[in-house]
Amino acid sequence: MTCEKVLQIIDLKKTYGKGDAASHALCGVTFDVLRGEFLGIMGASGSGKSTLLNCIATATVPTSGKILLCGKDISTLSGKELAEYRGKRIGYLFQQFELLDNLTARENIALPLSLHGRSAADANGDIEALAKEFGITDDLDKFPSELSGGQKQRTAAVRALITSPDILLADEPTGALDSKNSKILLDKLAFVNREHGVTVTAVTHDAAAAAYCSRILFIRDGKLFHELRRGEGEARDSFFARITAVTAQMGGGSANVL
Amino acid sequence: MFFKKNAFRKAAVGTGGDNSLFFTSLTVAVVAFYFLLSLGEMDVMRFLAEIESDAVNKVLMLLPIVYAFSLFLMFFLVLFAYKYRAQTRRREFGIYLLMGMSRSRLFLRLFGETVISSIISLLIGIPVSLFLTETISLATARFAGMGIIEHRFAFSPYALILTAVGVTAVQLLSTAATCISLADTEPAALLQPPVRKNQKIPSRRESTVCFICGILLLCAAYVNGLFFLPKIEFGATELLVVSGVCGTFLVFRGLGGIIGKRISKKTFSKTGLAVFNARQLQENVTGQHKNLAIASLLLLASFASLSYGASVGLTQKTEKRSVDFSLFGDEAAVESVLNEPELKSVTKTSYDMYLSQIRRDRIPDYSDFLKFYDGQSSWFCEYVIALSSYNALRTAMGKQPLALKENEAAMYSDLVGERGNSTLGNDIEKVLEKGVNIVVNGKNTALLPELFCDKAVADRSITLFSALVVPDSVYFSLAFNNRPFCKNISLKDDTVNAKGLMNAIYDAESIIKKSGLEYDSYLSGIGRNLFYSVTTGYLSVYIGVLFLLISNTVIGMKYLIMQRESRQRYVTLSRLGASADDIIGSVATQINGYFTLVLSVSVISGVFAVISVFSSFSKIPFGVPAGAVFAISAAAGAAFVLFECLYTYVVKRTAKHEITALYDENNAEQSGKY
Numbered sequence: 001m002t003c004e005k006v007l008q009i010i011d012l013k014k015t016y017g018k019g020d021a022a023s024h025a026l027c028g029v030t031f032d033v034l035r036g037e038f039l040g041i042m043g044a045s046g047s048g049k050s051t052l053l054n055c056i057a058t059a060t061v062p063t064s065g066k067i068l069l070c071g072k073d074i075s076t077l078s079g080k081e082l083a084e085y086r087g088k089r090i091g092y093l094f095q096q097f098e099l100l101d102n103l104t105a106r107e108n109i110a111l112p113l114s115l116h117g118r119s120a121a122d123a124n125g126d127i128e129a130l131a132k133e134f135g136i137t138d139d140l141d142k143f144p145s146e147l148s149g150g151q152k153q154r155t156a157a158v159r160a161l162i163t164s165p166d167i168l169l170a171d172e173p174t175g176a177l178d179s180k181n182s183k184i185l186l187d188k189l190a191f192v193n194r195e196h197g198v199t200v201t202a203v204t205h206d207a208a209a210a211a212y213c214s215r216i217l218f219i220r221d222g223k224l225f226h227e228l229r230r231g232e233g234e235a236r237d238s239f240f241a242r243i244t245a246v247t248a249q250m251g252g253g254s255a256n257v258l
Numbered sequence: 259m260f261f262k263k264n265a266f267r268k269a270a271v272g273t274g275g276d277n278s279l280f281f282t283s284l285t286v287a288v289v290a291f292y293f294l295l296s297l298g299e300m301d302v303m304r305f306l307a308e309i310e311s312d313a314v315n316k317v318l319m320l321l322p323i324v325y326a327f328s329l330f331l332m333f334f335l336v337l338f339a340y341k342y343r344a345q346t347r348r349r350e351f352g353i354y355l356l357m358g359m360s361r362s363r364l365f366l367r368l369f370g371e372t373v374i375s376s377i378i379s380l381l382i383g384i385p386v387s388l389f390l391t392e393t394i395s396l397a398t399a400r401f402a403g404m405g406i407i408e409h410r411f412a413f414s415p416y417a418l419i420l421t422a423v424g425v426t427a428v429q430l431l432s433t434a435a436t437c438i439s440l441a442d443t444e445p446a447a448l449l450q451p452p453v454r455k456n457q458k459i460p461s462r463r464e465s466t467v468c469f470i471c472g473i474l475l476l477c478a479a480y481v482n483g484l485f486f487l488p489k490i491e492f493g494a495t496e497l498l499v500v501s502g503v504c505g506t507f508l509v510f511r512g513l514g515g516i517i518g519k520r521i522s523k524k525t526f527s528k529t530g531l532a533v534f535n536a537r538q539l540q541e542n543v544t545g546q547h548k549n550l551a552i553a554s555l556l557l558l559a560s561f562a563s564l565s566y567g568a569s570v571g572l573t574q575k576t577e578k579r580s581v582d583f584s585l586f587g588d589e590a591a592v593e594s595v596l597n598e599p600e601l602k603s604v605t606k607t608s609y610d611m612y613l614s615q616i617r618r619d620r621i622p623d624y625s626d627f628l629k630f631y632d633g634q635s636s637w638f639c640e641y642v643i644a645l646s647s648y649n650a651l652r653t654a655m656g657k658q659p660l661a662l663k664e665n666e667a668a669m670y671s672d673l674v675g676e677r678g679n680s681t682l683g684n685d686i687e688k689v690l691e692k693g694v695n696i697v698v699n700g701k702n703t704a705l706l707p708e709l710f711c712d713k714a715v716a717d718r719s720i721t722l723f724s725a726l727v728v729p730d731s732v733y734f735s736l737a738f739n740n741r742p743f744c745k746n747i748s749l750k751d752d753t754v755n756a757k758g759l760m761n762a763i764y765d766a767e768s769i770i771k772k773s774g775l776e777y778d779s780y781l782s783g784i785g786r787n788l789f790y791s792v793t794t795g796y797l798s799v800y801i802g803v804l805f806l807l808i809s810n811t812v813i814g815m816k817y818l819i820m821q822r823e824s825r826q827r828y829v830t831l832s833r834l835g836a837s838a839d840d841i842i843g844s845v846a847t848q849i850n851g852y853f854t855l856v857l858s859v860s861v862i863s864g865v866f867a868v869i870s871v872f873s874s875f876s877k878i879p880f881g882v883p884a885g886a887v888f889a890i891s892a893a894a895g896a897a898f899v900l901f902e903c904l905y906t907y908v909v910k911r912t913a914k915h916e917i918t919a920l921y922d923e924n925n926a927e928q929s930g931k932y
Binding site: 059079080082084085088094098099101102103110111112114115116119120121122159 | 527528529530531532533534537538540541824826827830831832833834835836837838839840
């Protein structure tokens with residue numbers, strides 16, 4: 001599907017509990033994600049960023065507001081349509097990889113395809129190609145217990161991308177990785193975003209990871225309160241410094257960047 | 259706080275879905291124990307105690323041993339149920355410990371809950387047991403035609419006490435085992451869902467070697483059972499058991515790798531959750547191969563016991579009725595009894611049975627017979643029966659009397675039917691059909707081409723391996739004793755039809771008993787037959803059912819425990835786009851595969867086991883069609899398979915319930931909204 005606005009979030013609200021015990025995780029968030037964008041969502045713990053991602057991934061239902069994927073309201077999806085949405089329309093990259101430990105890497109990658117009618121045999125070419133881009137060709141026939149953390153997360157990334165989803169959602173993709181493997185993963189994600197136009201939305205608290213994005217939305221107390229765009233040709237270091245300044249001020253720093 | 263009544267009682271009882279299997283297992287234990295221990299109180303057994311008191315007493319003396327054996331087996335069943343339950347409550351235990359409860363207090367609480375569970379299981383199980391034992395008692399008596407037995411409500415306080423003690427003991431032991439496993443577990447670990455340990459998948463080569471060796475050993479066991487066991491070759495039984503057991507273990511050990519090999523080749527081109535299902539099955543088999551082998555062997559024992567018990571119990575033939583009573587003693591006394599109006603009115607015929615040992619100097623020459631019969635190096639009929647007596651017997655039975663010329667004789671044996679030695683009977687008849695002669699009193703005497711087996715007396719006052727039926731004149735020249743052996747009586751057909759055989763004989767026997775004469779009664783034979791049917795049938799079926807329940811509980815509970823340990827995988831699948839139907843279908847496929855693997859090995863082995871048993875240890879009685887025996891055996895086997903299908907269905911339902919709850923929990927707000 002080639003829509004300009006892949007994702008539209010319109011006045012999204014999410015409240016847990018009722019009355020005096022109510023907790024407002026999202027308080028009316030509105031933004032769009034354009035095709036080919038690498039969007040980062042940053043915020044402190046409890047800011048609502050994970051809730052936002054969970055709403056988009058249909059892991060939780062918003063209290064009000066709309067989420068449109070290529071113009072289609074996902075709240076209208078039924079059981080099978082919902083399964084297809086999760087399996088084909090979005091790709092999800094979990095913080096803790098969530099590979100099935102009794103399947104090989106190849107079988108894990110093929111799983112979303114086979115769930116929706118395409119056998120691993122048919123898709124073997126695509127699997128091999130994407131695995132090559134992520135540097136895990138030699139690991140395809142190993143079980144997760146035989147892979148390092150970085151290899152697991154890259155396998156999970158290939159699994160998330162194998163169905164050519166409209167958007168890749170990444171929940172703290174480097175949260176369980178060391179710096180070296182984090183860099184490898186982020187380089188790969190940036191590569192597929194740049195070369196293949198894959199739209200990525202990543203939730204992170206890591207400024208170094210956020211520096212790979214083309215745009216950052218900062219969320220605090222369930223509201224979007226700042227946006228940073230990476231300038232045309234701006235170096236990652238420079239963008240990282242601007243991100244750090246924003247997060248510092250969010251934490252009570254004196255730099256007046258907001 | 260920690261022992262607040264309601265919470266305590268609630269914890270002991272638990273909540274519906276998780277506990278149906280748990281309390282079913284406990285109820286089964288209660289029923290199994292009570293049924294066994296109250297065996298002596300059943301109508302049939304009380305009746306048999308009057309007729310076969312020694313045999314019945316011996317069986318009842320065996321009960322404590324069987325009870326102890328059952329306790330041992332039930333312990334494993336209850337232990338698995340407790341393990342499963344403990345796993346569902348891990349988080350609860352972790353929270354108690356983190357909130358400040360000491361381990362000793364937690365364990366004390368668990369023991370307290372056990373006592374409550376025990377009381378509940380007894381409250382459910384005892385009425386079920388009473389109902390079952392009463393129903394079976396009545397059904398057996400009716401099936402056996404025991405119209406003479408008065409039904410008595412068979413409540414046994416002894417059985418109740420031992421059942422309560424046994425069930426509580428196994429539960430307390432299981433709780434102790436649970437506490438031991440919890441003793442070293444950190445509270446934080448308890449808060450986490452149980453995680454499956456990564457299984458080491460054996461190499462393909464190792465798996466293939468194990469699998470092939472296992473198949474070869476099983477084939478060796480089958481061949482041994484079919485061909486060598488009947489010949490009672492030395493060591494055949496031991497070899498059969500060792501090769502069968504080892505073969506089963508090796509087959510399951512190798513099966514994991516074989517499944518893995520198939521995954522690579524076959525499922526790669528399949529869609530849906532085929533690969534996931536196959537990997538789950540491979541993992542379950544690889545990780546549990548010992549338990550699966552044990553379960554398979556228990557199922558085999560169950561299949562064989564049920565098939566054997568049902569077929570022997572239902573086809574046990576009473577020796578064919580030829581004589582109702584044989585009276586011994588003074589002629590006048592016998593006549594006096596026969597003239598009793600009550601007995602006379604029901605007597606169809608009475609006659610002297612002339613039966614005697616042959617004089618040592620008149621033993622016939624069997625050389626011609628022995629030329630054709632390889633079974634014995636020497637042969638002689640020790641006894642002789644007068645033709646007139648034998649014909650009176652045959653006439654009373656409604657058969658044509660024999661016609662024997664002076665130089666003719668008929669061979670007789672009542673042990674062919676007695677010991678069920680159909681082979682011997684057939685061998686002898688094959689020789690007789692060739693037309694052989696013997697030499698009696700120096701004269702060539704032709705033997706009729708048929709072996710005659712109609713019992714000469716009512717029961718066991720005399721058992722004749724071989725005898726000759728000869729014309730009366732020849733009889734008196736051969737007989738050691740010219741006096742009649744006994745007076746045989748046959749009851750009127752009208753009386754038997756009107757009252758039923760058992761009642762008619764029972765009434766007549768009460769008259770004869772009063773006379774004080776020594777006598778033989780056909781009722782004893784019925785009783786003996788019933789005794790063998792009841793004890794063999796009951797005990798075989800009991801053991802069969804016990805093994806069936808234990809093996810199924812082991813497999814079922816193990817599967818459900820493994821499913822809980824891999825719950826995170828199902829969460830991931832739902833996040834990757836698997837629908838609830840996909841996941842439930844996957845679970846059903848896994849359960850089908852899991853149970854089918856175990857069942858197929860045990861059914862195949864079971865079929866060979868039943869054939870081997872009937873070919874070797876337990877001959878099919880002469881006169882009982884082999885087809886009938888195997889048909890009943892097959893029916894019992896079919897019932898076994900049907901039970902397995904039902905049990906698989908129950909496990910699927912429980913698994914589906916858990917998976918649905920898990921799916922809903924992780925898509926809690928999704929259900930019905932999207």
